[in-house]
Amino acid sequence: MRRRVLYVDDTPSSRDALREYCTRELPGVDLITAATASEGLEICADRTLDCIVSAYQLSGMDGLEFLEYVRDTHPDLPFILFTAAGSETVASEAIASGVSEYVQKGGDEQFDLLAARIDDAIDRYHSRTGYRDLFEAIGDAIIVHDPETGDVVDVNRAVCEHWGYSHEQACECAIEELSAAVQPASERTAREWVRRTAEEGPQRVEWVCETSDGMQFRADVRLKPATINGRDRVIALIRDITEEKHREQELKAFREAVEHAGHSIYITDSDEEILYVNPAFEEVTGYTADEAIGRTPRLLQSGEHDDEFYDQLWETILAGEDWQNELINERKDGSRYVVNQTIAPITDEMGEIVRFVAVNAEITEQKRRERQLQALYTATTEWLDAESKDDVYELVSTQLTDLLEFDLHGFCLYDESTHTLQSVVTSEHADVVLDDFPEFEEGEGIVWTVFESGNAERCDDVREHPDVYNPDTEIRSELVLPLGGHGVLLIGSKEPSAFDDTDETLAKVLSSALTEVLSRIEREGELAERNSRLEEFANVVSHDLRNPLSVARGHLELARDTGDETHLEEVEQSHDRMERIIQNLLWLAREGREIGETRRVDLAYTVEDAWRHVDTKEARLVGSVDRTIEADPDRLQQLFENLFRNAIQHGGSDVTVDVGVLDDGFYVEDDGPGIPEATREHVFEAGYSSSPDGTGYGLSIVQTIAEAHGWNLDITDGTAGGVRFEFSGVGFGGEARTEY
Structure with a gap:
């Protein structure tokens, strides 16, 4: 050139x-x-x-x-x-x-x-x-320093634009004027960095700069020694990284959030290849990051969804829209799980899709609970067809195991006669785990507390509960749910803290519905019994009263025709018999199997009072009862009165009646003709009588009173050839008077 x-x-x-x-x-x-x-x-x-x-x-x-x-x-x-x-x-x-x-x-x-x-x-x-x-063409700011003084010698156009100074002003600035007073990234001053560069060679530091109007920004500063026009200089190449640092902090926060997220997250490129998975992905799917990265999400497909499902997914996200739906995936071990998946496209500065991020919230347990609730709702409708409480208990026990997966459970039902809670129906697993099923008396254990209070209890560790019945029990967790006056439902586990809030809620829903069904069956039974008594009353009124009424009418006509007043005595006896029949029927219809409040009753005094209230004629009462029993005193006396009338009616006016005690009860026998074995099963039927003067309701009332107290009643031959009525299962108290 x-x-x-x-x-x-x-x-x-x-x-x-x-x-x-x-x-x-x-x-x-x-x-x-x-x-x-x-x-x-x-x-x-x-x-x-x-x-x-x-x-x-x-x-x-x-x-x-x-x-x-x-x-x-x-x-x-x-x-x-x-x-x-x-x-x-x-x-x-x-x-x-x-x-x-x-x-x-x-x-x-x-x-x-x-x-x-x-x-x-x-x-x-x-x-x-x-x-x-x-120098002027470079977009990043360039400041030329004198290495001996650190002063600014020259700057390019980018410095002027970024700091807001003219070229002359920038060159006249001290190096400190271009920097912020506080530099958290470095303990050296700007001049020390320039001097160090001249002595040791290129340096790099992150610096906080300050513009002419006081605005601060972070910069990546690269310092390098150079010779310009024969003079030693230090050139500082300064790049504003404020936005970059902001993005870096956002990215760091995002990454930390993703790393610690409870949901499974993975990121793919536009060709479906997995680029990143978070720890939750590894935990949920069973695939490690090394096993998943480089493959496609197809490794999770369970085969549950068809091609159309995935076509719609890709059509949505390739159009730049978010896709959300429930998905059934398959883990590495082959087990399936349900997720609520959201896939969102990530675009670059040009708006082109470069990544996809998939967030998977596992809802397997939620879906299982939904199925359980639906199944439970369907199951409760089956209870309506049950004819007895026992049928309901068996049905519910099966559903507790099959639908709610509570395979360790049992029912403790209230026994009114013993005032205890007794295990009546238990699951097969409970039969294996537990050696015996206790009977809970008043005040015993968590079971009685729940029964008495009507409030359900969830015990995370039964052994630590203040009302624990057996501290050494194998049961560690327990749900105890009241069933009203029927008893309680127990659901257990051998693991501590086995039940969560959802388990408790499901169990409460079930126990509440069960209580209503049991009460309904009980009410229907009571209503059926009342209807039976009413029907029985109507039959007796229409049939049994017709005989003495016909007799009375016949003798009344004879008395009118003949003037013989002895016929009126027969009319009076017929009226007396009808009155007894009516009284007995009214008691059966009004009282039925109900008894009043029970208390300790002296058996000897009750026998004496009953004997005095019966027309005993020349009959004799022998024997002794030296006990007290728990009974309704009025109903007990009525029981003895009917037995005494029955003895005199069938054994004659001079019959001998013997009353004594058994090991677990008492008996009443006479020396009359007895009751043939072939007819003994009929004598307790309402209206049945082998005597023309009998109402047929005396022994029926006796049986009703015995059953209401929870006693067993048997008929046997008497020691003197008559009939013997034995009452067992009677709760004796202490000794009482031994003579009548």
């Missing part, structure tokens, strides 16, 4: 001598000459030059004045002052005015020295021009 040099000198011989030298020694230089400064300025305006050489003495203006005009239009163009020797004042002024070089004329080597200075000046000029262009 040829170099264009302008030489301005008003001495023709000097111009010719330099031209001859350049032609001979500098073939790469095109020398252009001018006689005056004005001519030189015209050439500068018309042509591109690489260097100007000028004499000091010129026509019209001197060389320094010429330099001043050149600098107005070409501030960086090399300018060499080529002047006569011995003028030190001119040399000083030239340097102060900013000439590139100063060369004295004269001597054999003057042109050699000038040629060398021209080459150096042009090289520096072109080098500086390239550096400047690059």
Whole structure:
């Protein structure tokens, strides 16, 4: 590349001598000459030059004045002052005015020295021009420092734009003015970093900068030593990373959230390849990150969904929309689980989809509970068809095991006669786990507490409960649920804390429904019994009262016809019999199997009172009962009165009645004709009587009272050939009077 040099000198011989030298020694230089400064300025305006050489003495203006005009239009163009020797004042002024070089004329080597200075000046000029262009073109901020002082020497346009200073203001700023006062990232000052770079080489630091209006931003600062125009410098390349740090913090927070999320999360590229899985994914699916990354989500497919399902999924997310649905997946071990999956596309700056993120909330347990609730609802409708409580207990026990997976359970039902809670129906698993099933008396264990209070209890560890019945029980967790007055439902586990809130809620729903069904069956039974008694009453009224009424009517007609008043006695007896029948029927209809409040009753006194209230004629009462029993005293006396009337009615007016005690009860026997074994099963039927004077309800009432107390009643032969009624299962108290 040829170099264009302008030489301005008003001495023709000097111009010719330099031209001859350049032609001979500098073939790469095109020398252009001018006689005056004005001519030189015209050439500068018309042509591109690489260097100007000028004499000091010129026509019209001197060389320094010429330099001043050149600098107005070409501030960086090399300018060499080529002047006569011995003028030190001119040399000083030239340097102060900013000439590139100063060369004295004269001597054999003057042109050699000038040629060398021209080459150096042009090289520096072109080098500086390239550096400047690059310096200004770089988008990141560049600050040039003096390594000895740390002062700012030069800045590029990006510094001015970012900090809000002009070029001159920025170069006049102290390095501290461009930095924030607080630097959490470093203990060194900005000047120390510059000095360290000059001594040790390139450095890198994260720095907080401050603009002219006080705004701060984080920057990545790279420091490097350099030589510029022969001087040592430290260049700082500064890149604003405020947004980058913000994104980095957001990404860090997002990653931490994903890492610690309870939901299974994975990220794929646009070709379905898995790029990332979180720890929850590994835990839920059984696949490690190494096993999953690089594969596609198809490794989780269970075969439960068809191609159309997945086609719709891809159609949605490829359109840039979120997809959400329930999905049945398969773990590594082959087991299936249900997730509520959301897949969202991730786009780049151009809006192109580059990633997909899938968030999977496992709802396997939730779906199982939903199925249980639906099954439980369906199951309760089956209870409505049950005809007895026992049928219900068996049905519920099966459903507790099959539907709710409570395979260790049992029912403790209230026994009114013993005032205890007794186990009646237990699951097969409970039969295996437990050796025996206790009977809970009043105040015993958690079971009685729940029965009495009507409040369910969930015990996470039965052994630590203050009301535990057996501290050594194998049962550790327990749900105890009241069933109203029917008893309680027990659901257990051999593991502590085995039941959660949902288990408790399901069990409460079941026990509440069960209580209503049991109460309904009980009410229906009571109603059926009342209807039976009413029907029985109606039959007796229509049939049994008809006989004595017919007899009375017949004797009344005879008395009218014959005037014989003895017939009126028969009418009176018929009326008396009807009155007894009516009284007995009213008791059966009103009282039925109900008894009043029980208490300790002296058996001997009750027998005596009953004997006095019966027309015993010449009959005798023998025996002794030296006990007290728990009974309703009025109903007990009624029992004895009916037995005594039955003995006199069938055994005659002189019959002997014996009352005594058994090991677990008492008996009443007579020495009458007895009851044939073939008819014994009928004597307790309402209205049945082998005597024409009997109502047929005496023994039925006896049986009703015995059953109401929970006693067993048997008929056997008496010791003297008559009949013996034995009552067993009677709760005796202490001894009482032994004679009547």
